[in-house]
Amino acid sequence: MLQDHASADARALLGPRYGIHVDRALGVSMADMKLVARRVGRDHRLAADLWATGVYEARVLAGLVDDPSAVTIEQMDAWCADFDSWALCDTVCFTLFDRAPGAWTRLEPWAADDAEFVRRAAFALLWSLALHDxxxxxxxxxxxxxxxxxxxxxxxPLVGKSISMSLRAVGRRNGDLKLAVLTTAERLVDSDSIPARRVGRTPLRDVR
Structure with a gap:
């Protein structure tokens, strides 16, 4: 299914470009994965089987074909713990998790988790909810x-980028949230923390 679209050249680029472990990847483009997903349709059981392979493209496809209404909090936590690249983290958050019934309940516990891609997932999910909910x-x-x-x-950096982008997305929803985000961003840029100042600069520039 996916192997038919695999490319050695594409696989070689996954590591330097997206931080993906190429030893667990085939080298299939996102366009081809979306094509396969359209052919497959929604299939919750298949999504679980695909995720269990540990292969990057199979896991992306799992996020594309899973039924959001069938996704439990337990599944979200288990898959989130498996994230090993920003590409997989963001794709699953933007194509599946933000539509799951328990989406809003995961922001706080994931943000509190010190694991890099779990914390990134908290803010990738907030970013996606700001765009899609x-x-x-x-x-x-x-x-x-x-x-x-x-x-x-x-x-x-991978955490800070996600936090900054979530802040920008929230600020673009409406005027009231814009004011709330600008107030937050101003406090961040005035803080003693260099990473926090960096997080606040993008919304101040892009949301005004």
């Missing part, structure tokens, strides 16, 4: 800004 109340995003301030000092 049209019906979410402003209060949910305002509460999440507290997590942004709490963890903006994380020195790891």
């Amino acid at each position: 049209a019906g979410a109340p402003d209060e949910s995003f305002v509460a999440a800004l507290g997590l942004v301030e709490e963890h903006a000092g994380d020195e790891r």
